[in-house]
Amino acid sequence: LASSWGVLGDIQRNRGNWDEAERLYQQSLALRTELGDRSGMAESWGQLGDIQRLRGNWDEAERLFQQSLALSTELGDRAGMASSWGVLGDIQRNRGNWEEAERLYQQC
Template sequence: MISDWKSSRLPVKHLGNWDEAARCFQNALTIAQKQESKRSIASSNGLLGDIERNRGNWDAAETLYQQALELMTELGDRSGMANSWGVLGDIERNRGNWDAAQTLYRQSLTLRTELGDRSGMAESYSGLGKNECDRGNLEAVEQFSKQALVMAQELGITHLVAVGGNLKSCALPNTSGRGESRIFARGLM
């Protein structure tokens, strides 16, 4: 049984065979349910939620992550809870529900800060920065992006360093009616 769903999703993501992955993780969920293993059920729900999120099926992804969050809460798995809140924030941001996304990212950040999870904190700051980019709030983008970038560089988290750098060029929503977007480009470092 896969116990660390956050790291185990990486091979699936690169293969892109979502149907096969969903079948495998659904089988894992069935086994976990028969064994009444809450941790494995939560893990399987998280993996299935990740597949649905990558497919853009926000409602299905949200349901699966909420189920995982409920079990993580029952188990007292604070790291799992923080991760679930962060992913639920991503879902709300992708739906354009920026206030809900901000609330979820902040819940995640608060718990990750309490846990001393600097990698998770960098991810939360990155999520907050992307959310503010979508809102067009340049000052907040700069603030959160700097925090994410500094932490990511300290920890050597290359994918977040790239995200922090990408937030330097934040495409803002089109308000001109002419079909183009404005680009935010400030030196963040």
């Protein structure tokens, strides 16, 4: 169920239906949290962060991607870490923080 909600959220995100995508991602996160699926939680936080990034809510996007990064790091998920660093670099680049963006891209 959690995975299906995530995929349905992806479809809605790709269609530009960000409110519906966010609702589906929240459902996925709630079930993954209930099940203790920490890898899935990290993924859900990244999906929710992406919605905030698309909306231009940089602070909230950064907070969500930092959560995803922290859990990915704890789990040793190097691909998840790289993905989070890349998006965090994008956020800093969009803010004009070139040195911080470069540092994050280097980590990625």
